[in-house]
Amino acid sequence: MSIKFSPAFEGLEEESAIRRAEVKFKDRNDGVIPINVSSGNVKLPLHPDMQERVDDLGNTFKGGIPYSPTEGLEETQQAYRNLASLLGYNGKSPLFALPTNGAQEVMQLAILGLCSQDRPFLIIEPAYTNYLGIANLFDKPVITLRRDLNNDGRYTEPPIDVLEKIIEVNRPGLFVVVSPDNPSGKELSIETLINYAKLCVKYNVPMLKDGAYFGLTRDAPTRNGLVTPTLLAVTDNDVDGIEGLEMIAMSGSKMFNIPGLRAGALLTSNEEIYKRFKAAYSTLALCANVFGQHVMGALAHWDKEKITSWLRHQQRYYTPLMDKMIKDFKDIMPGIIVSEADGGIYMVVDVRNLVPKIDGQAIFSSNEFANYASAEGTVKIGGSKYTLLFTPMEEYFSAKPAQNPGSTQVRIALVETPPKLDLVPQVFSNLFYKFMSLQYSQHPSK
């Protein structure tokens, strides 16, 4: 007997694009070593304060692991409020904090609670593919506007008048802004954010500020001596009325190297948003996991000095890795486009100048290339066999295949150890030319 699935699940056979490479690689037993840069699965040490709490979990929860109230442990709420203020939030209104299992759940609440058939979800492409996926699963309409990757590796900014037209015509229920962004690495300027905030106030559109990459900025802009995310810097002091319309999706995953702990929170100064999201969360999840809440609780006791030195430590790790990877890609594959990220932990690699075109349209599928690399690709280096697991970017855009910029783009996450990351451009290049010769029977004379 076949099961009749809901429309949301009917066509759902494969994992999200960021998870697919690992699944396709799983059944291989040909001795190939995977270099896995497909998802943002950071594997770096914790801050000692958090490590101490992890080491002590057995003692802390000796008597059992009870639920917390839906609103979360007091110390954890305080931790998220403190984190926002240490990162530079200085709004007029105090923030309510609702701990969740990661920022991803904040997005679920926001899309479920604020979008409907006549109030679509508005996001800038390329967009974190899971956010498009959540809107699809909840059957919410999506409207997008696009930033494009130029040949010099910089992303364009969507024109503000186009954004205004889109908002005026479509009246979105939610506008999501991610900065530093996944996957583009773009950190929005204060001026751009002020323009966005003015539009949200003018058209009464709630804005969700996604802080999954807060503090992971390459050039470490400082404001009041702090490593301050621009997203948190724009408040009622700049645009009167924005505070009541905004939510912050806070995440510990990348900022504190704890993606598997699933620790994040909704922060908002709007009591109505807080109350309704909390009520929905009590039905959907009961509460956030208490291990995660307890570990994040350490942040309730941090001061500016601690957060600044930790984020500088994170930046000092990622910045040279990213700089080296960009240079190596360009040296090894002349003509390739590599994004020059302002922050975050990703790079976008675009092969559009290296593939055949018909009527100006690149004939290439990043999905097929990623599947090939995961399921059968092999590159020999120094007696070992490697392949690369990466994320194809077609699903970061809503455009049809022929017009989809993601068909020549892939995302690479800087999450492997540095010796393995050093191999990425070479392995990518070899896989690319092998794939091309299989697909098109043409191999560049090198």
Ligand SMILES: Cc1ncc(COP(=O)(O)O)c(C=O)c1O
């Ligand atoms: C933009 C963005 N938001 C949220 C998340 C997920 O955050 P969390 O692990 O806190 O659910 C990610 C993960 O990669 C992300 O890229």
